[in-house]
Amino acid sequence: MSEAFSSSRSELAASPVDGPPPPGEHFLDLLDVLQDNGAIALESLTANPDPVTPCGGPPSTLSWRITKHSNLATTDEQRRVLPHVGFTLSYAAYGEVRVQATGTRDVHPSLTTSYTLYAALGPARFPLGIVIVRIDESSCSTASITADLLRQLVKVYVDQFVGQYGLRLRSPVGLDITENGIHVHLAILSRQAININVDIDLVFQLYAKDCGIHLLYVRSNVDVDLPWWLDPGIVIAGEELIGDIIDKKLKSELLNQLQNFLNSFLPSSLCVCRATLTRGEVSILTCPR
Structure with missing residues (x-):
């Protein structure tokens, strides 16, 4: 061959x-x-x-x-x-x-x-x-994953994360799907000696490769809002500490959770050909292996 x-x-x-x-x-x-x-x-x-x-x-x-x-x-x-x-x-x-x-x-x-x-x-x-x-898709089928389904999956993990670190959500988990990616917004409040607001915006993209569907980050932003009256040195240290927890813990484990879900969503007898993002859902074209 x-x-x-x-x-x-x-x-x-x-x-x-x-x-x-x-x-x-x-x-x-x-x-x-x-x-x-x-x-x-x-x-x-x-x-x-x-x-x-x-x-x-x-x-x-x-x-x-x-x-x-x-x-x-x-x-x-x-x-x-x-x-x-x-x-x-x-x-x-x-x-x-x-x-x-x-x-x-x-x-x-x-x-x-x-x-x-x-x-x-x-x-x-x-x-x-x-x-x-030419392409013949007569033996293929399309499966859909809705934003509501992914939002519930993200919520389960985020609830565990905030509970582990003594945090809470200021508002419900936000998740939307557009042609540009899967957008996740988390608004977290840390209530320790001082209140710290953390806003996290993550964007994922999907692609098909080797009969599987794969997920990766294309953009992320973490905004830490500390009280204005804190010493600047403390502000910098606090932002670095929170950013480190978000990067090493939340982002990596959330990616793994979503990837594991995608891996188990389709039977192993099917090969993923294309993954297309449209408003509110992921469309996955699969064909028999």
Whole structure:
């Protein structure tokens, strides 16, 4: 089986794939002429199977064969340039990878994707052919997680956290889901010798990878409000202490709690293809493994 085609930036062709051709040539025009007169010929370009499920099932294998025919080059310039022509495979807007004239590559897009073979000469790229791998979601299903469900989960953990540290909530746990992330707001009051108000704003994002759904922080903010009359040194020390507890305890354990819930939400027989955030819910597209 051929190596899977990846969108990793390390695979993108950052420079010409064919080395420096003779100077002063009109690269794109030359590629056009070489293809037109048959000196460069795309013999085949296929995708099998097509369509494929967005994830979980077998990939589609791209196969291609390109030939060069120096006897069909009509000028000395064309014959001189032809050995310098290389080939790239490009898909969607992600970039290109270097390929040999004959080869295969396994691909498994999550959305219908077009793949284009190019002849490459210096910075010029001339399209030789295109193949489309379509997505079939007929065997897949969509599951939803509402903001209310996640809010209850967060509340259970936060109640344990504030009880452990002798704190209390100034207002109910706030949780909303938008296209930009899962937003959590906590308003905490510490009632010790002095009252300390702590406001915590956290934003999570979801992504699908390796058939699972994964959670990460994309933004967090902790605002500690101490009485104005306290000594500045005490204020700084108090803010650092509370910030340290929030970072090392609450944030890490809340992330783990939510991740464990997501891991157990779907049966292991399903593969997560996409996780989409919309107003008030998370939509998860799954397909059989």
